[in-house]
Amino acid sequence: MFKVPRNFRLLEELEEGQKGVGDGTVSWGLEDDEDMTLTRWTGMIIGPARTNYENRIYSLKVECGPKYPEAPPTVRFVTKISMNGINNSNGTVDSRSIPILSKWQNSYSIKIVLQELRRLMTSKENMKLPQPPEGQTYSN
């Protein structure tokens, strides 16, 4: 298959993020607009209804390394969250526990990662986990 160069992919994703492609429950963009390497991204997930995450806005940091999109990005929650696969003390998303990261394909994107994390919030094992008070963030 023809491999899209990394920057092209990321620029495309940047544009999608700004245009709000998708259902409006996730958002992403460059952390720093001047970042020419397009590595550091911020993401936002709106907690799904009928779960303990409801009505909350979760902020994340997504890092797309040089091998992206062949390699998955590293994802980290900034807002404190209690969820399976998320490290409780620093918010890093365990790439082995989140299926989309462990079985990454180069057709996946930041949007898909965010949407998948959001979907996992609705899973039975996660949706009722007691959550820390709103607005807390991890210290790093």
Added chain:
Amino acid sequence: MADNGAADPGNNNNNKPDASEGTIIKVTVKTPKDKEEIAISEDASVTQFKEEISRRFKAKQDQLVLIFAGKILKDGDSLNQHGIKDGLTVHLVIKTAHKAGDGASSSPSSSSSTQAGSSSSPSPGTNPSTAGTTGPAAPPTQTPNILTGFGDLSSLAGLGMGSANFMELQQQMQRQLMSNPEMLSQIMENPLVQNMMSNPDLMRQMIVANPQMQQLMERNPEISHMLNNPELMRQTMELARNPAMMQEMMRNQDRALSNLESIPGGYNALRRMYTDIQEPMFSAAREQFGSNPFSALGGNSESGAQPSRTENREPLPNPWGPPSSTSSSENGGGTTAGTGTTTGTNPSVSNPLGINAASLGNGMFNSPGMQSLMQQISENPQLMQNMLSAPYMRSMMQSLAQNPELASQNPASSPSAGTNTAQQQQLMQQMLQMFAGGGGGGTQTPEVRFQSQLDQLNAMGFINREANLQALIATGGDINAAIERLLGSQPS
């Protein structure tokens, strides 16, 4: 770009200092539910943007949270700063007054109340039954039995309910739990409860410490066997913990059972199983967590395939019994057993009835029908005797079978039980049917039906006619099973 020096036509924002400069851009504002296009000046601040949005979406400004490209737009920022341009989309979240944050704050309080409540949920059979029993009539003296098993939880009496009497507290909790299945599932999901339940030794200790349970164990070594098997306990608790898994198991059991029917000779085995399960079912009739005991039955899918008798058989004493402490305690013990039992298969019959009974349980016990039933039972000494001499539901059902009008009278006499009445009648009829089907004779007394079996047992040296009869009743006439039962019930 910003070349229209004239007043901006779309500038309906209030207080724009440099009104003439900014271009109007159209920004799409999207909420999870809806989407609006808002025209705003390019140089506007987020605050101004929010004002416009609040008008359009009819929400207060401070309820609005704007997100663009993964960042939250703070009031002090400007749209420009974030690179918001014409045609782009900004996400909007309208915060409602009640937030999921409440979930966090209420969980500490719920976990403390679940500690008190956990005395009920971890051994789902025991407490609800005793609390249920203690509900209407019987003294709350039975609850201390369970409490002592759980260590000193009386200190929790002051929590939450404000009731000085811990028994009352527990009863209240039970009633609340029963009426609100969601709360129950919440409690079950509480990590504290789950931790407790995941510790088989702890569970076992708790169950065993209950004197009612001990009585039951003496009567039925199978229970102690089951309790001693850690694997089984763990499975049971997994099941009790995870309602979804329980249902899965139940479905598997049903499928296994239907397969079983097609095996030659399997139908008889099924019938036997039905009669065995009748008892737990009756306990479910008064046990509020009706479905739980059964699903616990679904512990071992393999044994379902075996036509031979199942291991599970805790004869559950009769739930229709008068509110005497004996039968209540038996009930309590019985239902615990119902919860704790496994390795038996879970017949499909008990499932629909179990669920039916669960909703019945509350109404039934409290309904005048039940009370009139009890009245009639007490009036009819034959029945009383049966009940007292044989703690098995079966004998009572036999009497009921003999006096079918007795059975039909009871539900009918309950005046305004509404749907409960219909359900009760159905339940009664079903029970009678099954009983009749299981016994194969319906209206004969057990002695008559099992005459030949009794003789055989006698010839083999089992001279205790009463015990023989009970064993035969329990096994539905199967001599081998009865023998096993008799041997098992010898003092061990």
